[in-house]
Amino acid sequence: MKILVTGGAGYVGSHCVRALRAAGHEVVVFDNLEQGNRQAVPPEVELVRGDLLDRRVLANLFRAHQVDGVMHFAALLNVNESVSQPRRYYENNVLGTLNLVGEMMNAEVRKLVFSSSCAIYGTPLRVPIVEDMEKKPISPYGRTKWIVEMALMDLARKGELGSVALRYFNAAGAAADGSIGEARREEYHLIPVVLQVALKQRKKIQIFGTDYPTIDGTAVRDYVHVEDLAQAHLRALEQLNVGEFRAYNVGTGRGFSVRQVIEACQRVSGCRITVEETGRREGDPAELFANPANIQQELGWQPHYRELEPIVETAWNWHRTHPNGFDV
Numbered sequence: 001m002k003i004l005v006t007g008g009a010g011y012v013g014s015h016c017v018r019a020l021r022a023a024g025h026e027v028v029v030f031d032n033l034e035q036g037n038r039q040a041v042p043p044e045v046e047l048v049r050g051d052l053l054d055r056r057v058l059a060n061l062f063r064a065h066q067v068d069g070v071m072h073f074a075a076l077l078n079v080n081e082s083v084s085q086p087r088r089y090y091e092n093n094v095l096g097t098l099n100l101v102g103e104m105m106n107a108e109v110r111k112l113v114f115s116s117s118c119a120i121y122g123t124p125l126r127v128p129i130v131e132d133m134e135k136k137p138i139s140p141y142g143r144t145k146w147i148v149e150m151a152l153m154d155l156a157r158k159g160e161l162g163s164v165a166l167r168y169f170n171a172a173g174a175a176a177d178g179s180i181g182e183a184r185r186e187e188y189h190l191i192p193v194v195l196q197v198a199l200k201q202r203k204k205i206q207i208f209g210t211d212y213p214t215i216d217g218t219a220v221r222d223y224v225h226v227e228d229l230a231q232a233h234l235r236a237l238e239q240l241n242v243g244e245f246r247a248y249n250v251g252t253g254r255g256f257s258v259r260q261v262i263e264a265c266q267r268v269s270g271c272r273i274t275v276e277e278t279g280r281r282e283g284d285p286a287e288l289f290a291n292p293a294n295i296q297q298e299l300g301w302q303p304h305y306r307e308l309e310p311i312v313e314t315a316w317n318w319h320r321t322h323p324n325g326f327d328v
């Protein structure tokens, strides 16, 4: 198949581009390069630079490339920023997706894999989280993802589109061969920040909250390797039926605490990590981990990485060899 990957120069998108090509698919990337990196896209892959808010560029893209399906990653994803700049998030994530879907309809492209998030569940009543639990997102970011999922459901019901929403837990790690990885202009996610301390690019890691009702008082998350996420997208695309909407949690089903992550980073890097314990970050649930039974049974997906250390090893290998991201 020929697949359009929006946000294909970003972290998860670029790993999916590689997985698609390894599986024999042809790829075109669409990215505004605000957060993505040109170097993350292989030179043989066409990169169209543009924004989802510019419908004319999108229309031209679908005219120039007859694609069979779309993987849609292009979005803003900083939860805190979404609270201070809600309009920007609704425009980019909701309006941007509706523009994309509109132009897909015009070009009669009917298959979409959508990058959703466990943020749609908000603070869940129970863990592990199953797909049909209540959706009560607690940030504008989470709400934008849930609004898009509801729109995709309605479009599928009308027979206009087939889509799969993948609700990721915490994407982590880097390509096993060390060629691509997480490289943001400003990093705030736990593992890369801890590894920046190991590389002496930061003085310390702040632990946001040590009084959660968890094994060691720090928050627990489900870290899923980015190459496993890419395989989930591939399976979702290959098993997608037009006129159907499906949504899956993508996580390992295991939770690790902030302290466990820091310890794993310390062991893997061999560097001492200076820690400062601070108060909770607003809107952080105590414990989030997936029940991934549905994606395992229905799509046959299994995570290759189940332990924290091997995930951190791939991340460390990337950060150590690319201390300035792609600008080496």
Ligand code: UFG
Pocket: 077, 079, 117, 118, 119, 141, 169, 170, 171, 188, 189, 190, 191, 193, 205, 206, 207, 208, 209, 219, 220, 221, 258, 281, 284, 288
């Ligand atoms: N944390 C720290 N110190 C830091 C950074 C993070 O203690 O410097 C903690 C956070 O409080 C959280 C955990 O480490 O408990 C993981 O934090 P991340 O920022 O790496 O990831 P989040 O779990 O906050 O966010 C992820 C995705 C979001 C998604 C969210 C859903 O990155 O896109 O899960 O809750 F919306």
